[in-house]
Amino acid sequence: MAIAIRLARGGAKKRPYYRIVVADTRAPRDGRYIERVGSYNPMLAKDDEKRVIFTEDRVKHWLGQGAKPTDRVARFLEAAGLVEGKKVRNNPNKGKPGQKALERIEERKEKAAAAAEAAAEAEAAPAEE
Structure with missing residues (x-):
């Protein structure tokens, strides 16, 4: 079973709110998940400490179990210092x-x-x- 740490969308139309969840990769995006490990509110200011909240010990546990974070969640984990190595995120062909x-x-x-x-x-x- 492949496990991912990803975002599950909630909130109203044009008012997104995301849960950071650990889920089987075959499960639907907003559907069944194994455990909720945090939340992400993009409507808050970027410097607000409540914008991204997660329980570090549970995230470390799931990373130890082999869970792969998605790109967006990996950015959150890099900012918190839980995941090492910064990916090169430059795609010059995308703007062409x-x-x-x-x-x-x-x-x-x-x-x-x-x-x-x-x-x-x-x-x-x-x-x-």
Whole structure:
């Protein structure tokens, strides 16, 4: 059985509140879990101490049992000093435009170049007469 330490969403629409839970990876996100080990309230300020709360001894226990934290939970644990090693979180390709966006950009450049040529020809034509 693969175990994960992950977030389970609660709260109302547009007012998220998350429980930090230990769950089987096959269980639904907001469904059955083994143990609740903390909470995360993203609506609070980033420097608020109640934004992320968890019981360190239970988290250490589950990490010792082989539970894998998700990326977001791993960030919380790194900030608390429970997990070593900081992952490289730089994905330069994520910000690049997709293929269709690149095609649209090329079309705009071609249209702008054609319009500039037409404007230059229009200016040159009356001067020759």
